[in-house]
Amino acid sequence: MASNLLAKNKHTILYAVALALLLLLLKWLELKLIIVDNAYEIYMGAIAVFFTVLGIWLALKLTKPKTVVVEKQVYVNNGPEFIINQTEVEKLGLSKRELDVLQLMAEGLSNQEISERLFVSLNTIKTHSAKVFEKMEVKRRTQAVEMGKRLSIIP
Amino acid sequence: MASNLLAKNKHTILYAVALALLLLLLKWLELKLIIVDNAYEIYMGAIAVFFTVLGIWLALKLTKPKTVVVEKQVYVNNGPEFIINQTEVEKLGLSKRELDVLQLMAEGLSNQEISERLFVSLNTIKTHSAKVFEKMEVKRRTQAVEMGKRLSIIP
């Protein structure tokens, strides 16, 4: 308990002791220098500078480093993981391949890229996508993706 | 240039001026108090304390806060109500109009339809979308939409 208090106020105590010693030093210096009248201003200035530096040192020692916490936002997939709405898929009559194409569309891939990903020709993807649009009753892939997300057909 | 320098060293200059003024004050006090011999120690102590406080104040003012980057995980599209991530929008440098276009893109509208919705020409939408793709570093509207949703820029 007592030692804890001592430890906590260590800096303050040290400073108090240092201050006391310094006042003694000043008193001693005073005796030496008081005679030299023209050195008085220098003496005063020295004290001012010394205590300023002391104050700065004290502040730096005693204050916890100022920290500004910058939050860097990291986007992660949200907790409830995606469960495909099989009912909607069946209702629309989408085949497995058509669903594959729709999923890759949603990832922003072009028809060319989808065809490479699935190892089929570009024309095949065009056929699939056309069927997807037909079955979902949309005109464009962006609409298909939008609707697919709404219906939980794709994540 | 000159004003910049002044601004940068504002604290230092202020301190210098304050110090000068204080030395003047001390000089004046000296004339008053030097006669009262027994007040001398108090005078010295006051100076010491004052400059210590000044130093502390200075240190607190001048220390730059240390920045700590903390990664904060943000789970996107959790709740039903959408809150636009303004930070990401600013980070990407998207303007209001570009955001409008992106939003309508996400709804599955064609450029033609977007232009009609916003009462501008098709070419204008093309320009906006091109800027959106450039700023988001994507190649297609589907990618822009996908990224926009991930970053909570669009619902």
Place this chain on the structure above:
DNA sequence: TTCGGGCTCATACTTTAGGGTGATTTTTAA
């Protein structure tokens, strides 16, 4: 075994999207 659905691919064509450049006007910030 036939028949339909799913998957594949092709050709031809139209529409939409996107890239590049340049210009004018309006708005905003310094």
Place this chain on the structure above:
DNA sequence: TTAAAAATCACCCTAAAGTATGAGCCCGAA
């Protein structure tokens, strides 16, 4: 007030997307 950014529009050209149609292959169900 001046400079920068935003918004508007145009023209030209290429790439990608989408439409329409036809056709061959495979597999499982009737």
